[in-house]
Amino acid sequence: MTREALRPGRREEILKAAGELFGTRGYHATGMRELAQALELRGSSLYAHIEGKEELLWAIVDRAATAFTAAADEVPNDLPPAGRLERLIAAHLNVIFSQLDHAAVFFQDWVHLSTERRREMIARRDAYQQRFRRAIEDGVADGSFQVDDPRVATLVVLSALNFSYQWYDPAGPLDPDQLARAYARTLLEGLRSRHLGATGGKE
Amino acid sequence: MTREALRPGRREEILKAAGELFGTRGYHATGMRELAQALELRGSSLYAHIEGKEELLWAIVDRAATAFTAAADEVPNDLPPAGRLERLIAAHLNVIFSQLDHAAVFFQDWVHLSTERRREMIARRDAYQQRFRRAIEDGVADGSFQVDDPRVATLVVLSALNFSYQWYDPAGPLDPDQLARAYARTLLEGLRSRHLGATGGKE
């Protein structure tokens, strides 16, 4: 085999392949030899570049988490709540759509991290959720939103966003930006009823 | 060991334990000996009651899928769209909340089924989604809903619902029915803006 690349470049290739395999087959369903084969290597050769399988998982999950946080950091905190939430939603979806494999690993396989790393991820996830909740709470305070419980509303929004990695198809007919906009709109305006009723609840 | 139970009861116990383990640790991360240990058995003993590991997974996933369909069947198709969708949402959440383990397996591990069984699940899932989409489309037609794209709206709603298995805590402070109602309301009315604007789009 010809000597083909410098060290850091190779590591990046491994991470990319691992992201694809973990994302589609799942972490525990992917073997190291299988990963090596995707890179035309022999399994044992991987260990010149990485520490082990879990470090690989951690690198991917950490990268995804950082991407989410970085994208949300681009949204100014002093924006009016509705516009702020819209930007947060767009940023979130953009990360998922543009790094689908890593997002899949992030949502599916973070539980398989070691206890300590899992704890760290939970903390970072909670801090991230706070931004959404704060935007919603601010929106309720200034009258642009009207929800029963901001915590539940936060869960609704983030659940709707997070599950998208399961069905989003980059090869599909819809442009991701367009899709994200439609998605965000539906979420923001919701299924807007004519006046108020329409639900079975006693008003 | 004392002879303790009749045959069908034992199988049910195994399914229950498998649901809990697959749901929390994941299908591939759970060993048959580990499952046996949870039942105070020895691994090899399991095979008097089941065909194999995948049959176990299939039984759980199939049961969950059937529960979803059965719950949706209880909702009359001739209800007005908004009320119908509300009932569909409540039914869906009720299945998730009342069978959290099986729901987790259903959403996480169905991909690990054999090709044929996976195909079947996809077909059933699509048929199920149709009910939600039809309710939304009907609601758009009769003016009670107003969305850009019914297909996207369907994905938003079902994503928001499905992801709930990740955060719902049966031991938490919130009553499941109450939570489901708040959740459904937020979804139905959405984050209702005062008039129309509030988003960044040129309206």
Place this chain on the structure above:
DNA sequence: ATCTGACTAACGAACGGTCGTTCGTGTACT
């Protein structure tokens, strides 16, 4: 009342295979 034979279900041992990983070696490049 006791014996008998069929049956259920749990067992220990072992199967071939795969897992993640280590190590010593070879080789092409700098």
Place this chain on the structure above:
DNA sequence: AGTACACGAACGACCGTTCGTTAGTCAGAT
């Protein structure tokens, strides 16, 4: 000469599963 990197072989552990055996239970015959 030194180094970066891929290799084959092998490690111990665990995987899902099979198999022959044993212990306990029950029905019916004696």
